[in-house]
Amino acid sequence: MDLVTFGVQLLNAIQYGMVLFLVASGLTLVFGILGVINLAHGAFYMFGAYLAYWIAAYTGSFWIAMVAGVAIAFVVGLVLENVFIRRLYGRDHLVQVLLSFGLILVIDEAREILFGKDVHSVAPPAWLSGSIQLTDNLSYPVYRLAICGFCLIVAALIFFVITRTKIGMIVRAGAENREMTRVLGIKFDVVNRYVFAVGIALAALGGIVIAPISTVFPGMGDGMLILSFVVVVLGGIGSVAGAAVGALLIGLTDTFGKVFFPSVSSILIYVLMAAVLLWRPNGILGRREV
């Protein structure tokens, strides 16, 4: 493999890792801070992609689709938290799995009623639809590069909110010790609601941003859900920085695995996960006790 090809594959790996991070960050927030296992995360990712397709088809604008899609997902998240999720804090994980699995079924049916089950595609914004010539016969879509930049901005925003703002302080305190935070008179429950809604909005945002390079199809959330969990477990549950590291590791492993060890590429990321968990049972940047 010459240097240029290596560079291109590295770019592929990083770009794939960025996408994984964007989707997994919402999961790690909800999982780590609220302690809720949300199996429906992949379903919201799929729903976001369908929203992008539907709104973009109506309005002709990808940007409107993005803003409206995220807003809709955020509101849905608030309602769901209020009606269902808040009853589950501190309950057995099995109950949470059951509820969020039910949500998958409901979202799938809703998708079928609203959008049908056809495969769709979404056009990227016109000024991002070009491509850059990399080698004599290979070019790289500008939109994929734009996703990298966008994911970096989102990551920076999440870091900023969590480490530099009062809301972030409450969130961290709540994740550390829920009861104590409540006893101190901090309205942790209200913050919870927003954390959950942000998690759902991030899943949908992932689906929307990825829609133009992926395809919008009914089962698209299933594979992404599993990958997101691998990212979260690998990076350390609840750690946004860990999710970033985990996502990049998986992007690298998957891309170079496909190139160098094609016959076993499908299990390599799980081998990686097992190895990391043997070395650090709480994930790369996970706290010792969760």
Add this chain to the structure above:
Amino acid sequence: MSSRLIVSRRTLLTGAAGAATLAVAPALRSPAIAQNAPLKVGLMLPYTGTYAKLGKFIDDGFRLYVEQKGGKLGGREIAFVQVDDESKPEAATDNMNRLVGREKADVVIGTVHSGVAMAMVKVARDTKTLMIIPNAGANDATGPACAPNIFRSSFSNWQTTFPMGKVLADAGIKNVATITWRYTAGAEMIDAFAENFTKHGGNIVEKMTVPFPEVEFQALLTRVATLKPDAVFSFFAGGGAVKFVKDYAAAGLGKTIPLYGAGFLTDGTLPAQGDAANGIRTTLHYADDLDIPANVAFLKAFKDKTSNVGDIYAVQGYDAAALLDAGMTAVGGDDKQRDKMIAAMGAAKIDSPRGPLSFNKAHNPIQNIYLREVRNGRNELISIAQKDVDDPARGCKLA
């Protein structure tokens, strides 16, 4: 765990639907003379899930043929019983047993998914139930697992891509890289293409695979750019086909390395693939603009009945009914004369919308395979890639 929960919910629904059918059915079932009772056709198709649209079109095609014959085949009334197979192999044996056992279906039509179809074949072999496969292409169904009572009105995976090997060799293409999902259908289609291509002097540079049903192709597209083959041959279907075709175009590879594929790469996916699919050549046993009287008449009738544009799946359902008709007509509607009926079906010559259709000893179709090119959002006919393609039926013991 997750899939099992879905199954039980859906199974409950289909069970309820089945019970409802039974409650209505007694009026039809009561006549004492079996021969006057309607022939019960069990449709085991995907009515929900990824392949729901395919199941619907096969169902519509089958019913269209029966309606055109006044609701009778060989003079015998036809009654239907439906089961949703959901494309779930793990539920296939139970569903098939229910159709054959409790519902007492005389004939079973099914299905789309190869894994489900093979489970059905096993039950059909054990219970000697007459079965017609209206889509699933697994070579084994009319290979090692062939049986007198099992027919196929669609294709074998081998059949659809084998002719493409010669097409590419004839076009002067020497080096080809292949890409597909790592599962049976992918392997069978790629191997059949490679078999014919290398026989005609071609060289397979590299066989690339992606785990099924993964859709992250970027690493392999970069690999293609490095290998610089003369062409790429691929098989994907549904959402994977859309994404692969779009990614291939976005990587700019289409300009220097033409993309060829199995027909399913561009079938039912063109609206989502858009311009990215333009110029892609594929082989299949059908083309959207096939200008023969049977096809023109079929497309019109299908449109009148369902207001949808008919496709290959509808044709396969339609032909499954035509094949059953050939058998029923030979025995005057008495399906108890089984050997005679099966012999007539095996010898059937059907004027199908896809062109002339007959059957080999393993009961797989002998049919033309067409070379098509994507133009104007359709798979338009270029030429007949190979006439009367007959699957070798490797491993089939039927003489």
